Amino acid sequence: MIPFRAFRLAGASARSVRLVGILAILGIVGCDAATDRFAANELHGRVVSFRESTGVAAAVEDSAAVVGELFGNPDVPLLPESFPDGLIDLENLQRAAGPVSSDREDVHFGIYRAHCVVCHGLEGGGAGPAAALQNPYPRDFRAGIFKFKSSPRGEKPLRADLTDLLVRGAPGTSMPSFARLPEEDIEAVVDYVIYLSIRGETERRLQRFAVAELGYGDERPDSTADRLLTDGEGHFQSAEIGSAVSQIITDVASAWIDARPVEVPAPPVYSAEAELDAAIERGRQRFHGPVANCASCHGKDGNADAVTLDYDDWTKEQTTRLGLTPSDADQIAPLRRAGALRPRAIQPRRLAWGVYRGTADPESLYRRLVVGIDGTPMPGLLVQEATGATGVTSTEVWELVAFLLSLDGRKDLLLTPSSRQEG
Amino acid sequence: MVESARDHSAAESLPPGRWLHRWSIVIVGLVWPLIWVGGQVTTYDAGMAVPDWPGTYGYNLLLYPYQTWLLGPFDLFIEHGHRLLGALVGLVSIVAVGFAFFSEPRRWVRWLSVLVLLAVIGQGLLGGARVVLADRTLAMLHGCTAEIFFSLCVGLMVVTSRWWWERDGSEPESSGRRDFRPGAGLMTVSLAVCGLAYLQVVLGAQLRHVQPTAAPGGFTHLVMTHISTAFVILALAAWLAWRLSRAAGQNGERSAGCGDLTLSRPASLLLIFVLWQILLGSVTWVARYGIPWWAQVGPRSASYLVKSQAFAESLMITGHVATGALVLVTSVFLMLRLWRVRFAANQAIERAGSAAVVL
Incomplete structure (x- = not known):
């Protein structure tokens, strides 16, 4: 005969099992992935490891921890004390971050997660869930390189460039036009993208700094004075290291503040179609000629029939610049x-x-011809006073622009209004 | 299970519980729009447009000022609208249970109506938990269980229909074609289509509610599985449509390619829905991620621009969800009817003592 107490114990045990079962189910289905921290940039750590021929585990870990303290997390982003004023609106930043919601006044929160994260990822590393199915891949903001901008090659984009890209979108890619979003939401996303870029670039530089300057490897330096070590509130235990980190942040952020557009000279306006056609023909010759030599990549008359094999800078950084063959799995x-x-x-x-x-538009095409496209093999032309073996004059650049516009039937943009009407 | 049914169908020209049937049609007619609106909530990522539950901004759900609802932000409009429609489905389901216990002679059908009510309550609780816990995983689960609920409603509609009562196997002709008995192969395929259609719902829900930290490899794998499964379903649905169109008609003759219309029509409809769904799936991808690079064969395709929050595109994306629901419930509808015909044929064989031709 089973004693009553055993029944009670068995009942209690069954209840416990049920409770554990329910908790397990909730644990599996009822919990979103944690978004209270940015993942460490393991990929760049691996690049540093290849370059420096050393382990980087500790450098990756400590850099992520420091950046986490200074810049907050995906739910609550922060700006470091040393961050220059005026570049990022903290209120905008915090509205763009975090989970998606909206209120009765139609104010939206978590805008980045609503519209960007599936492609660009939580860290802005360009490896969001849907990234592998896209060509080109989504941008990795952490390298601080942006393709379509009005500033010189190698410099940060202007805020207006990012706003323009968000409104306009990128035809032929997965980058949408967000023209239907309220202006303030677009501005908040711009703030968040700049934040992710600066945060990511700081982390990359910290990894290199830790390995090259502090002697980090797979293990931390022996002396705590040489470690990326804080008191948990963003204050470094070594004032020297703290100062160096502040300088890194200031350098990265200042590059955004200092960005200026490339000046474009006024386009020549042709008063007669014959005059314009002659300019287009000169542009065409230059397109195929030895100085600009656009046809070597873009093919004859821009038909993309040239055989090329090249990679963008994001790929090169992880492959060819490390001596690795991209096609070698x-x-x-x-x-x-x-x-x-x-x-x-x-x-x-x-x-x-x-x-x-x-x-x-003609002005943007001119700028792209003289600046090139950052992060890609597209070079800029050297603009000089007189035609030479290595460069072209601004008039000749405009003739190239005229040729490009003629390819898609927009050459009239360079005609005077009266000639356009006559045409 | 069917004894009492047999008694009733023999005695009356109209089946009992016909109001339950009519009411179940109303439920089905409401649940599909509910899935549409719920799909729009996800398409617009508006699940958290109302932060509280079960109320709406402190108001009782039903007393929230309609002016603010109709003229307020779009996200609030669709989220609150989804809740109101869900509440309406709940109320209609309660009435259905009343009809079931008042007029439905089959006990299991009465309990099926209770199950429908419990399912809609469960759906509401799950939707509420998604809001209260601000949890996207629960939103995904809410989307998956919605389709089970829809299938239950369609099931209730099928088993309370006159067609179901008439195919009770009590008389030889009541089994439809006397020599038609769906074989194991047909039953397996119809069941497989139901299972695969639901798998597609789950895969689609995972794609729509993807976690921000999900790895690209996992997402790619989901997309590939979703696409491959779609074509498997297409093949099976085409086979079902072909097979059932070849089955002989009501009078025993091999008809001109239509078969028993009560089976071949839903099978053809299923095939049409699957084809439409594949087309909508392609449109959904393009609306979300643009035209894939390998399909950019000219300036028009190469210049396609994805537009965020575009209403027409959002309808197509949500239409993919809604058509997925139609594929699922049509396959459930067909499977139940096939099962009933097989059951009736078995009964008829037993009674007549004659062998049936197994298709």
């Missing part, structure tokens, strides 16, 4: 494991189609 396997997407060759634009991912 074994060589790049460690980087893939650290989060790199499969390398894809970059394709020059088929200009004959007249489809541009950046802005395509």
Whole structure:
């Protein structure tokens, strides 16, 4: 005979099992992935490891911890004390961050997660859930390199460039136009993108700083004075290291503040169609000529029939610049494991189609010709006073622009209004 | 299970519980729009447009000022609208239970109506938990269980229909074609389509409610599985449509390619829905992520621009969700009818003592 107490124990045990079962189910289905911290940039750590031929585990971990303290997390982003004023609106930043919601006044929160995270990822590393299915891949903001902008090559984009890209979108890619979003939401996303970029670039620089300057490897330096160590509130235990980190942040942020557009000289306006056609013909010759030599990549008359094999800078950083062959799966396997997407060759634009991912007005085309496109093999032309073996004059650049506009039937943009009407 | 049904159908020209049937049609007619609106909530990521539950901004759900609802922000409009429609479905389900216990002779059908009511209550609680806990995973689960609820409603509609009563196997002709008995292969395929259609719902929900930290590899795998499964369903649905169109008609003759219309029509409809769904799936991808690079064959396709929050595109994306629901419930509808025909044929065989031709 089973004693009554045993029944009670069995009942209690069954209840416990049920409770554990319910908790387990809730644990599996009822919990979102944690978003209270940014993942460490393991990929760049791997790049540093290749470059420096050393382990970087401790450097990656400590850099992430420091950046986490200074810049907050995906739910509650912060700006470090040393961050320059006026670049990022903290209120905007915190509205763009966090989970998605909205209120009765139609104020939206978590805008980045609502519209950007599926492609660009929580850290802005360009490896969001849907990234692998896109070509080109979404931008990795952490490198601080942006393609379509009005500033000189190698410099940060202007705020207006990012706003313009968000409103306009990038035709032929997965980058949407957010023209239907309220202006203040777009501004909040711009703030958040700049934040992710500065935060990411700071982390990358800290990893290199830790390895090159502090002697980090897989292990931390022996002396605590040489470690990226804080009191938990963003204050460094070593004043010297604290000062160096502040300088890194200031340098990265200042580059955004100092960005200026490339000046574009006024375009020549042709009063007669014959005059314009002659300029287009000169542009065409220059397109195929030895100085500009656009046809070597974009093909004859911009038909993209040239054979090319090149990669963008984000891919090169993880492959060719480390001496790795992008197509060799074994060589790049460690980087893939650290989060790199499969390398894809970059394709020059088929200009004959007249489809541009950046802005395509004459002024933007001029700027792109003289600046190139950051992060890609597209170089800029050297503009000089007189025609030479290495550069072209601004008039000759405009003739190239005229040729490009003629490819998609927009040459009239360079005609005077009266000639346009006559035409 | 069907003894009492047999008695009633023999005695009356109209089946008992016909009001339950009519009411179940009303439920089905309301649940599909409910899935549409719920889909729009996800498409617009408006699940947290109302932060509290079960009330709306402190108001009782039903007393929230309609001017603020109709003229307020779009996110609030669709989220609160979704809740109101859900409440309406709940109320209609309560009435259905009343009809079931008042007029439905089959006990299991009465309990099925209770199950429908419990399911809609469960859906409401799950939706509420998604809001209170601000949890996207629960939103995903809410989307998945919605389709089970829809299937239950369609099931209730099918088993209370006159067609169901007539196919009770009490008389030889009541089994439809006397020599038609759906074989194990047909039953397996119809069941497989139901299962795969639901798998698609789950995969689609995971894609729509993807976590921000999900790895690109996992998402890619989901997309590939979703696409592959769609074509498996297409093949099975085409086979079902073909097979049932070849089954002989009501009078025993092999008809001109239509078969028993009560089976071949839903099978054809299923095929049409699957084809439409594949088309909508492609449109959904393009609306979300643009035209894939390998399909950019000319300036028009290469210049396609994805537009965030575009209303027409959002309708197409949500239409993919809603059509997915139609594929699922049509497959459930067909499976139940096939099962009933098989059951009736078995009964008829037993009574007549004659062998049936197994298709």
